[in-house]
């Protein structure tokens with residue numbers, strides 16, 4: 001088995017710590033743990049993990065403060081675990097610089113899928129360059145040529161539709177918040193106009209998706225943002241949930 005990433009888990013619940021240690025080590029990851037935000041920030045600085053996993057509900061320094069602190073110098077993937085289901089918490093965590101989040105209870109299969117996304121992101125960071133050609137399902141997004149094909153045929157996208165798809169493609173597999181999309185596609189003046197997004201997303205889905213009413217590529221994260229699928233979601237069933 002190829003050596004996988006070193007993870008630092010900042011989580012105060014010993015049961016979840018133990019469970020994740022067993023499950024992740026079984027999949028070849030090396031896991032470091034910290035039980036408080038303060039210790040987590042220190043360990044992140046000292047031990048330079050490849051991926052950080054941060055629980056939002058911590059005693060003392062909150063998970064939000066951990067993200068704020070480490071994002072001053074830590075540019076590698078950061079996943080959030082949260083028992084909270086409020087959309088505003090997800091948006092806050094993502095806007096502070098988290099790459100993704102998982103709500104408890106979650107399946108280990110779901111976590112492994114997010115870690116694969118994080119590892120690909122890590123590989124791109126290490127390579128120092130963005131991938132210019134992105135394939136999802138039967139859609140090919142060529143960022144260098146500014147061309148999108150579906151099933152081998154050119155798709156005609158408007159400039160805004162293209163920008164929207166290209167932005168999601170550059171962050172593929174990760175949730176991009178409404179605010180981030182509005183800022184990157186329309187500019188800072190439009191961050192208060194989420195209705196633009198809905199209109200253009202609907203148009204884009206009609207061109208990209210086999211069934212626009214049941215999208216498989218352009219996924220909605222309700223109340224938070226959108227995500228371009230990065231791989232087929234693992235089938236349910238064998239997933240152990242914690």
Ligand code: CA
Nearest residue numbers: 012055057058
């Ligand atoms: Ca907790």
